[in-house]
Amino acid sequence: MYDKTLVIEGLRNIEDSLIHILNRTSWIKVAGDFFDSPSGIDMLDITAIRLMAIGEEIKKIDKRSGGELLLQYPEIEWKNIIGFRDFIAHAYFRIDAAVVFDTLQNNLTPLLSTIQQMIADLEL
Numbered sequence: 001m002y003d004k005t006l007v008i009e010g011l012r013n014i015e016d017s018l019i020h021i022l023n024r025t026s027w028i029k030v031a032g033d034f035f036d037s038p039s040g041i042d043m044l045d046i047t048a049i050r051l052m053a054i055g056e057e058i059k060k061i062d063k064r065s066g067g068e069l070l071l072q073y074p075e076i077e078w079k080n081i082i083g084f085r086d087f088i089a090h091a092y093f094r095i096d097a098a099v100v101f102d103t104l105q106n107n108l109t110p111l112l113s114t115i116q117q118m119i120a121d122l123e124l
Helices: 004-024 038-064 078-090 097-106 108-122
Strands: none
Touching: 004 038, 004 108, 038 078, 038 097, 097 108
């Protein structure tokens, strides 16, 4: 068995970051919005760093749970999130705003829902 308190703490960190990203990027309507202004470029940077932190926290949660927890939520492509974290960390200057935008539009809300479900399940 693993330390649920540490895992829940990590999940809450992810939840906070996802909410932060979703709230702060609500004005981004197309990928080009990241480059249309200095605030757009800053938002791309902030979003990338938060996504990297989320991927890192997922790696920690997987390790802390002995690989058990993430398997219970197969609707999320956990390995892709971790891979994206690795890409951001090691190839930061090649980040594609279109990929970040696609992630914002298609992946963050389902991930947030799953993270919140995981927290609820662990707190039972």
